[in-house]
Amino acid sequence: MNAVNDTIIKINDLKTYFFTKRGVVKAVDGISFSIKKGEIVGLVGESGSGKSITSLSIMGLVPQPAGKTIAGEILFNNEDLLQKSKEEMRQIRGDRISMILQDPMVALNQILSVEYQIGEMFRHHKKADGRSLREKCIDVLRKVKVPSPEMRIKDYPFQFSGGMCQRTIIGMGIANKPELLIADEPTTALDVTIQAQILQLMKQVQEETEAAILMITHDLATVAQICTRVLVMYAGRIIEKAPVKAFYKNPSHPYSVGLINSVPVLGRKADRLYAIEGQPPNLMDPPPGCRFAARCDKVKDVCLKSYPPEITLEENHTVSCWHYATDTE
Amino acid sequence: MNQENITVRHLTKYYPVTAGVIFSKTVGQVKAVDDISFSIPKGGTFGLVGESGSGKSTTANLMLGLEQPTAGEIIFSGKDISQLKGKAFFEFRRNIQAVFQDPFRSLNPRKKVKQIIAEPMIVQKIGTRAERLKRVAELMDLVGLNADRADQYPHEFSGGQRQRIAIARALSLSPETIILDEPVSALDVSIQAQILNLLIDIQKNLNLTYMIISHDLAVVEHVSSHVGVMYLGKLVEFATRDKLYSNPSHPYTQALMASVPVADPEMIRESVLEGEVPSPMNPPPGCTFNPRCPECKPECREKPPFGKEISPDHWVSCHLY
Amino acid sequence: MSGSEKLSISQTLPDIEQEQKNVQALTRGRLPILGLLFVGIFLFLVAFGYWVAPYEFDEWDLIDATLPPAWMEGGSSKHLLGTDILGRDVLSRIIHGSRFSLAIAVGCIAVYSTIGVTLGLLAGFLGGRTDMIVMRLCDLWMGMPAIILAILIVSILGPSATTIIVIVGVTGWPAYTRIVRGECMSISQNDYIKLARVAGCRNLRIMFSHILPNLANTIIIMVTLNIGQIIILTATLSFLGLGTQPPSPDWGLMMNEGRQYINYAWWLVVFPGVAIMMAVLGFNLVGDWLREVLDPKQRQR
Numbered sequence: 001m002n003a004v005n006d007t008i009i010k011i012n013d014l015k016t017y018f019f020t021k022r023g024v025v026k027a028v029d030g031i032s033f034s035i036k037k038g039e040i041v042g043l044v045g046e047s048g049s050g051k052s053i054t055s056l057s058i059m060g061l062v063p064q065p066a067g068k069t070i071a072g073e074i075l076f077n078n079e080d081l082l083q084k085s086k087e088e089m090r091q092i093r094g095d096r097i098s099m100i101l102q103d104p105m106v107a108l109n110q111i112l113s114v115e116y117q118i119g120e121m122f123r124h125h126k127k128a129d130g131r132s133l134r135e136k137c138i139d140v141l142r143k144v145k146v147p148s149p150e151m152r153i154k155d156y157p158f159q160f161s162g163g164m165c166q167r168t169i170i171g172m173g174i175a176n177k178p179e180l181l182i183a184d185e186p187t188t189a190l191d192v193t194i195q196a197q198i199l200q201l202m203k204q205v206q207e208e209t210e211a212a213i214l215m216i217t218h219d220l221a222t223v224a225q226i227c228t229r230v231l232v233m234y235a236g237r238i239i240e241k242a243p244v245k246a247f248y249k250n251p252s253h254p255y256s257v258g259l260i261n262s263v264p265v266l267g268r269k270a271d272r273l274y275a276i277e278g279q280p281p282n283l284m285d286p287p288p289g290c291r292f293a294a295r296c297d298k299v300k301d302v303c304l305k306s307y308p309p310e311i312t313l314e315e316n317h318t319v320s321c322w323h324y325a326t327d328t329e
Numbered sequence: 330m331n332q333e334n335i336t337v338r339h340l341t342k343y344y345p346v347t348a349g350v351i352f353s354k355t356v357g358q359v360k361a362v363d364d365i366s367f368s369i370p371k372g373g374t375f376g377l378v379g380e381s382g383s384g385k386s387t388t389a390n391l392m393l394g395l396e397q398p399t400a401g402e403i404i405f406s407g408k409d410i411s412q413l414k415g416k417a418f419f420e421f422r423r424n425i426q427a428v429f430q431d432p433f434r435s436l437n438p439r440k441k442v443k444q445i446i447a448e449p450m451i452v453q454k455i456g457t458r459a460e461r462l463k464r465v466a467e468l469m470d471l472v473g474l475n476a477d478r479a480d481q482y483p484h485e486f487s488g489g490q491r492q493r494i495a496i497a498r499a500l501s502l503s504p505e506t507i508i509l510d511e512p513v514s515a516l517d518v519s520i521q522a523q524i525l526n527l528l529i530d531i532q533k534n535l536n537l538t539y540m541i542i543s544h545d546l547a548v549v550e551h552v553s554s555h556v557g558v559m560y561l562g563k564l565v566e567f568a569t570r571d572k573l574y575s576n577p578s579h580p581y582t583q584a585l586m587a588s589v590p591v592a593d594p595e596m597i598r599e600s601v602l603e604g605e606v607p608s609p610m611n612p613p614p615g616c617t618f619n620p621r622c623p624e625c626k627p628e629c630r631e632k633p634p635f636g637k638e639i640s641p642d643h644w645v646s647c648h649l650y
Numbered sequence: 651m652s653g654s655e656k657l658s659i660s661q662t663l664p665d666i667e668q669e670q671k672n673v674q675a676l677t678r679g680r681l682p683i684l685g686l687l688f689v690g691i692f693l694f695l696v697a698f699g700y701w702v703a704p705y706e707f708d709e710w711d712l713i714d715a716t717l718p719p720a721w722m723e724g725g726s727s728k729h730l731l732g733t734d735i736l737g738r739d740v741l742s743r744i745i746h747g748s749r750f751s752l753a754i755a756v757g758c759i760a761v762y763s764t765i766g767v768t769l770g771l772l773a774g775f776l777g778g779r780t781d782m783i784v785m786r787l788c789d790l791w792m793g794m795p796a797i798i799l800a801i802l803i804v805s806i807l808g809p810s811a812t813t814i815i816v817i818v819g820v821t822g823w824p825a826y827t828r829i830v831r832g833e834c835m836s837i838s839q840n841d842y843i844k845l846a847r848v849a850g851c852r853n854l855r856i857m858f859s860h861i862l863p864n865l866a867n868t869i870i871i872m873v874t875l876n877i878g879q880i881i882i883l884t885a886t887l888s889f890l891g892l893g894t895q896p897p898s899p900d901w902g903l904m905m906n907e908g909r910q911y912i913n914y915a916w917w918l919v920v921f922p923g924v925a926i927m928m929a930v931l932g933f934n935l936v937g938d939w940l941r942e943v944l945d946p947k948q949r950q951r
Contacts, residue, residue, distance in 0.1 A: 046517040191380035191583060193588045193606070199590065201601045225591075262521070262522035263592060267550075273525055279487060395844065422849060429842075435840075435841040436842055437840075448849060448851075
């Protein structure tokens with residue numbers, strides 16, 4: 001299942017729930033997907049879709065005690081991450097699977113020098129120490145195109161701009177050459193011109209290290225720019241999977257269509273934006289059928305009763321929608 | 330020439346930078362807004378675009394009267410508001426209201442929705458209690474909220490609904506102008522569209538003038554009639570929407586347009602601009618954009634450019650013209 | 651959480667319910683039963699003590715003087731906790747004393763929360779020179795040794811319950827001011843304050859109509875946690891003779907009066923002490939619980 005077709009990570013029916021006073025929040029309610037070596041997969045969804053919890057589940061960082069991954073498997077190179085002990089996960093995090101987060105200014109500790117923090121990546125995984133450590137840290141900054149890395153290595157994060165902080169974090173993420181890099185909204189907090197730089201950097205970095213990237217975002221434009229494949233998440237489930245070009249040319253799930261049409265596009269003038277009416281369902285008590293049914297303009301009877309199966313439209317393009325089911329009722 | 334419009338001339342706001350622990354003295358200035366001028370016709374929408382440090386939020390604060398300009402004039406319907414004081418200033422407030430970015434921090438969590446929407450009327454002593462309640466119900470209807478929920482508290486509403494409450498409050502004094510500072514940036518994509526549509530509808534029905542500040546070029550293109558681009562306190566380009574988007578003339582505007590990621594995988598954007606946005610404390614000499622400008626000439630490093638009208642309704646501040 | 655078996659929904663439900671119970675047991679804000687019990691008794695005595703107490707607080711009876719508690723040899727069921735040297739019933743005095751303690755505590759809190767909150771609001775909201783002046787005043791005040799101030803005030807006003815209120819009120823406000831100032835500054839950052847100004851709202855209205863209600867939680871917590879401190883402070887001052895005067899049944903005063911007889915009439919000191927401890931513990935437990943219950947909710951919204 002692995003070395004032959006170079007699938008790095010395969011997730012089967014993952015379920016992560018939050019147990020609160022008011023009820024059980026089914027944040028991630030049965031998702032399955034896989035990522036191959038060298039792919040940049042975009043996991044798209046709005047707030048409450050469960051996309052961030054998915055990444056935390058993979059990393060084993062789901063907030064406890066309320067959150068718990070209760071079912072499924074996360075097969076990383078043939079080993080189920082959900083079966084690993086805390087210590088084993090600690091070894092994997094930062095080394096074989098890395099993560100970068102949204103706000104670069106708070107991701108770095110303001111009172112520790114940049115060198116110390118980059119060095120932590122190496123020290124913790126016993127990859128280097130002493131003099132060679134400093135060289136490695138400078139090398140990291142060089143790889144992410146921070147100007148004058150030998151000088152900046154001694155700086156503190158508050159002396160770096162937002163863009164440079166994010167570059168540093170990307171550098172830390174790839175320092176140990178991980179097989180999988182998870183990026184959670186990496187450009188949302190940055191200015192537009194810096195966003196473009198960072199996206200370009202991520203593409204370069206990916207080409208050089210051959211890492212696979214799981215990019216989590218709500219921004220369809222970012223996904224179009226660097227991802228090779230798209231997964232759309234809604235109310236805890238994945239409702240469409242497609243290669244990126246096929247997705248934008250032929251979005252299939254009504255939610256995907258609605259999403260693409262509701263974003264104003266540069267150069268394309270429209271009188272009114274298409275707005276998806278209503279709100280996402282309550283995850284403590286999701287409806288029995290398709291979770292988008294209440295807001296869908298193509299809704300049928302069957303949509304309200306049972307959850308649609310995953311239907312293959314063309315190569316690698318699947319959608320969970322009754323609208324595309326031809327032989328079932 | 331439409332008499333009822335907003336004109337800003339040579340608007341400037343400098344913040345002093347002090348040093349010294351015991352006896353602090355002014356050692357420099359942060360030129361947050363540096364001599365900008367523009368004009369908005371009544372019923373139009375002025376989109377102000379810029380990145381962090383550009384001064385767009387400071388401009389909004391100045392126009393709302395939250396801060397005093399260091400120099401320049403802000404003229405609403407013939408009156409320079411920077412000169413108004415006391416009662417006149419208090420009454421002027423009825424003409425211009427605002428909607429801000431964060432729906433969670435724009436509403437007082439301890440007040441009921443009806444108190445929040447009625448607050449501007451209470452402060453300005455408009456109407457009796459009964460009249461105000463009636464108006465609150467009208468406004469909630471207008472923004473698409475169920476008027477029965479007037480007795481609820483903000484935390485019982487979603488982000489998009491809270492922004493609607495904020496819009497209802499902004500409308501309660503029947504202002505002529507509303508300033509919107511990133512009104513949809515903090516909302517989910519599908520809710521953004523709802524709110525943008527609502528804003529456009531209200532503008533048509535009530536003949537409002539909008540000034541919308543955003544970093545999102547596509548949103549600005551969608552709603553604006555006129556657009557201004559700010560960089561480090563300066564207005565580098567100002568034009569009608571169509572002219573700016575079809576013929577961006579300032580190198581910074583061109584770079585912005587080229588950097589914006591587009592939801593189309595066939596149009597891959599290359600990053601055009603090197604370097605960082607400089608800090609407003611130490612702007613480069615001459616044209617503030619010169620270190621990053623691909624078209625930089627020696628002249629650009631020496632003296633700052635003037636605004637020139639390169640075609641009717643299209644102003645650029647650049648040595649190339 | 652197993653590896654290869656596929657779990658169906660019906661299999662996982664019992665697991666889920668068990669999880670839910672486990673987590674609820676851990677994270678539910680546990681009601682401070684003991685705290686509420688003590689506070690409840692305290693407040694009950696304050697309200698109904700006058701009718702519940704078997705005797706008046708100054709009803710003396712030299713025949714039954716210095717009786718030990720009822721369960722000891724020589725004790726009598728007429729006086730459950732014994733009597734002092736004037737024959738006054740200890741139990742009744744403790745009950746009546748609760749009203750004194752509360753009255754004084756309320757008085758103190760009224761004084762220094764008014765001063766403290768007002769100054770904190772002004773400093774936090776207006777900032778600039780007002781802030782600087784208030785903060786320096788705070789520093790000055792906290793630098794002054796409270797005991798000396800207390801003695802000074804006593805020498806001017808003479809020892810009495812009112813004096814205690816003045817002393818505590820006048821020395822205690824800096825703590826409130828600092829906390830309120832901090833909260834106020836963070837509340838002022840919210841956009842709704844900006845928008846109030848845009849509507850033409852003046853500073854006074856913003857402070858009292860917009861900011862103060864949002865400070866309510868902080869103030870409630872501070873006050874509740876403070877009551878315990880004040881009770882002890884009151885008792886200390888009375889014990890030192892600087893506060894309430896005989897024949898008031900103030901608990902601290904009772905301990906002071908009983909001090910000299912401690913060798914053979916220990917109950918005169920111990921029972922008032924226990925009363926103080928129960929009241930203070932009760933308020934502290936309730937205050938801690940309030941802090942847990944009130945604060946996180948605020949942040950979530």
